[in-house]
Amino acid sequence: MKQPSARGDVSALVLATIAATVESAQDGLARLGAVTRAAVAGTPDILHDDDLQLALFCLYELHYSGIDGAGDDWEWNPDLLRVRQCIEAAFEARVRDEVDLGDLPGTTSEAVCAELFRLTGDDSGPSMSRFVSKSASNDQLREFLVHKAVYQLKEADPHTFAIPRLTGRSKAALVEIQADEYGNGLPARMHSALFARTMRELGMDDTYGAYLDVTPAITLASNNLMSLFGLNRRLRGAIVGHLAAYEMTSSQPNRLYSRGFKRHGYGENATEYFDEHVEADAVHEQIAGRDMAGGLVEEDPRLLPDVLFGAAAGLAVDTLMTRHIMDAWESGGSSLRRSEAMAS
Amino acid sequence: MSAEAVPGPDGPSGAEGPERSLNSGAASPVSVVACPDGPLLIRGDFELVGADGQELPRTRRTVALCRCGASVLKPYCDGSHKLTGFRSEP
Ligand code: FES
Numbered sequence: 001m002k003q004p005s006a007r008g009d010v011s012a013l014v015l016a017t018i019a020a021t022v023e024s025a026q027d028g029l030a031r032l033g034a035v036t037r038a039a040v041a042g043t044p045d046i047l048h049d050d051d052l053q054l055a056l057f058c059l060y061e062l063h064y065s066g067i068d069g070a071g072d073d074w075e076w077n078p079d080l081l082r083v084r085q086c087i088e089a090a091f092e093a094r095v096r097d098e099v100d101l102g103d104l105p106g107t108t109s110e111a112v113c114a115e116l117f118r119l120t121g122d123d124s125g126p127s128m129s130r131f132v133s134k135s136a137s138n139d140q141l142r143e144f145l146v147h148k149a150v151y152q153l154k155e156a157d158p159h160t161f162a163i164p165r166l167t168g169r170s171k172a173a174l175v176e177i178q179a180d181e182y183g184n185g186l187p188a189r190m191h192s193a194l195f196a197r198t199m200r201e202l203g204m205d206d207t208y209g210a211y212l213d214v215t216p217a218i219t220l221a222s223n224n225l226m227s228l229f230g231l232n233r234r235l236r237g238a239i240v241g242h243l244a245a246y247e248m249t250s251s252q253p254n255r256l257y258s259r260g261f262k263r264h265g266y267g268e269n270a271t272e273y274f275d276e277h278v279e280a281d282a283v284h285e286q287i288a289g290r291d292m293a294g295g296l297v298e299e300d301p302r303l304l305p306d307v308l309f310g311a312a313a314g315l316a317v318d319t320l321m322t323r324h325i326m327d328a329w330e331s332g333g334s335s336l337r338r339s340e341a342m343a344s
Numbered sequence: 345m346s347a348e349a350v351p352g353p354d355g356p357s358g359a360e361g362p363e364r365s366l367n368s369g370a371a372s373p374v375s376v377v378a379c380p381d382g383p384l385l386i387r388g389d390f391e392l393v394g395a396d397g398q399e400l401p402r403t404r405r406t407v408a409l410c411r412c413g414a415s416v417l418k419p420y421c422d423g424s425h426k427l428t429g430f431r432s433e434p
Binding site: 251278 | 403423426
């Protein structure tokens, strides 16, 4: 990914640090630690903090496709990991505050699956899919793709980190879902490739990270949440719950998204990504709920609260993201950081 | 991958055996899960054919077949059962 623009002291220092060699960056690293602690202590709301969310996003990106100009030896640098953990701890605490799990269900696969369907069926918050289907303008469709692109151009990757941490039934189920996400051996059928084609159909740049500078903090937070869950083994229950919630809230919204793009005259090349998800996720949600999440809890009942937390956290943060986007659109504005960048 | 016989520890070995369009690994028995209030989930090596005996378009190995009647992608489930409040138990 190309280097994004900094949004404050922490992200500026992170970007400057990883652009240097490990040997030459020692002074910067010491300062980065102190600046990060101060920023984390002083932020009014880390979920909407552009500087901290971008810094965390860049630190996670070292584990994915990397950042142009950043040496590979930064990935496991202990000082940089300490900075990441400082932001992560505050981020996780804030998300836990946002979520109320209520009474826990039983620990059988069926009970876990039923609870996940109940949780994901609770229709609170604004509906972006209904709006996209009926009313979104062409510019709003493009904005919508900008928000989605952060995840969808690497769709499934954060959850793949969980595979070696699972065993037996839950592992087989996760792999079954991921194989489908990755096109069952056909690169052109990878969901990320289908999404890239949708972007190209709308005349957009499908390079990963191309629109990162206009992507607001809350959209980065939605992505950082998956990386937090995926990259920490202790949160393996949460990444499983998160994936289950994503699968369970996908079929119907994607049908509506597809309709919104058809309404503007876009053809199959643009809508196939969404159409594919209607059918795929009707399968995935059953496998995810019963075999992956339910199977994991049957194997290790202590993970039940984490599974439900992961699901609820994903829904809660994405509800905040949707609210941010819909509020901007309802007031006639843009949900992005600087709308000029979209004019190209 | 071929669907023939039992693969060795490194997976299916040879090119012999019938060609399959979907990665199906070793031949495996078919299982049908009746998902409560939802579709029938079908796994394993099976063919899905229409009334004329022709194979139906299929892009994945495991499929969910609608049993609520509300899907617009029949015979596949499209999640509509959740909107119609379909109950599989009387
Ligand atoms: S069973 Fe899912 S739509 Fe009919």
